[in-house]
Amino acid sequence: MTEMLSFAFMQRALLAALLVGVTAPIVGIYLVQRRQALMGDGIGHVALTGVGLGLVFRTSPVWMAVLVCVAAAVIMELVRSRGNQRGDIALAMLFYGGMACGRLLISKAPTASGTGGSLDSYLWGSILAVDSSDLLTTAVLGAVVIAVTLGLRRQLFAVCQDEEFARVTGIPVRLLNLLLAVMAAVTVTVAMRVVGLLLVSALMVVPVAAAQLLTRSFLATQALAIGLGVLVSLGGVGLAYQADVPPGSAIVLLAIACFALFSALAAPLARRRHRRAAPAALPGQRADGDDVRPAAAEEDPVGSARLAQ
Template identity: 65%
Template sequence: MDILETAFMQRALLAALLVGVTAPAIGIYLVQRRQALMGDGIGHVAMTGVGLGFLLSTSPIWMATLVSVAGAVTMELIRMYGKARGDIALAMLFYGGMAGGVLLVNVSDTGSTGDLGSYLFGSLSTVSDADLLAISLLAAFVLLVSVGLRRQLFAVSQDEEFARVTGLPVRALNLLIAVTAAVTVSVAMRVVGLLLVSALMVVPVVAAQQLTRSFRATFALAVGIGVTVSLAGTSTSYYQDVPPGATIVLMAIALFIALTVLATPLARRRARRAEAHGGAGSAAECPVGLPGARGPRDDVRV
């Protein structure tokens, strides 16, 4: 295949694979917590990190990671402690992050608005070996957290009060979700772009929810959808000369629509079957792995 003969496409496809796995892996917890747009806000803040990277002649990915982690922690603290004016503080953070990134790139000697565009919307040809190494290390962290702590993260995302009663460190886990989401933004920005990464966190998850009923099945299918659209979108971008980020997101949305259409008759069939059995059902065991604990439910529908 000629697409694998060029070094830049090999790097781009590997980066797309990592993005396709990591974005839905953390996105499932954001959807469960009704924070689907959190990735979008972090993407705005990460723009300042990209600008600092150009200004200081350092890696924009690592600098964006540091700034986006700080921004995500600030967002989570505002969510925890912010009162009536918390939404205004978040808006200031988002707008300031975007404006700061544009300004810093323009005053730097090494960057330009064209360079910033590759981070905003993704670019295949600009994924370097150093970028790929950074993406791989960051992706390993995301998977370690999202898979290794899936029971705890599910519990705190499903019901914070229930998780607190069972003895889980709710505040620390909330901050960990925010930090992991920030790292995921840095992983995905070279392929999907900062302005579109939130879609890849959310759309594969809600698409998977159309067919699945358990957390484990939703997680697996969402990651599968993420990988599929990321690789397909990257390949289409190479052959058709279209932006990779936009192509990946539109493919994910198209797949969501197709699965929604497919799931409609299945949902009606389940409803008729439930009515035929008198509507009886058994409570599902919560997968948090806590002795004697029964969770609110074993699915991720919100």
């Protein structure tokens, strides 16, 4: 551990992982509530076009990816809000077209010609890919995401639970939906250097799904999901350093392992809650609530008639 922390690139990677571990679940919980768990995956496809543009024009791939992802997220939300039957087809074309365009641009970029290293680092994440400028960008964008999602927590929760009710109460539903889509896009670009564009959606969803197994309120779920996100992100980066594997793969596999563990713990916990919530047995009833008097009444027709009266 001491040897790992002595390297500057590992310090940057761990700090970036910490930021990603917080921002991904804090946005992902709203996507899960809205049953849009795969939205991050779609944005990740489109982000590759931004990366390719950044490499071609020799600008920051992260900031270029932010611009492209924000535009794509707004388009996705507008298509979703219209409820068009062809919306799924339009989104599929956007996702796959974004990935194909990004791969084409990266192949022609001066810094990526003839090599796949740059592409792999964006698709799967890389410890060495996090430099000082990327860390600063991640910190700034992560702070924006955290401030917006926590500051508007009540309004976003209301919109995700029931849009019609939120609209009746005067909440700007359209604006908040667009804002949430933009925050999801920013989160994807924040996480792509550590987790990778192909796996970032998993970090937005799996910790939330695992936390929901053990918690019963929104705040508790959010807190546990953030803690789990931080744990698997830091653990995944450390495992990637020790085993020389992509950090994104290690992070996601750790998150899935935690989900499996929480699933095993959830069943006995649910049974315990059920026993506590069960009403006390009434006279003539067993503790499980089944009435024992009908059987006795069948043996004594007279007694049965008296009970009926």
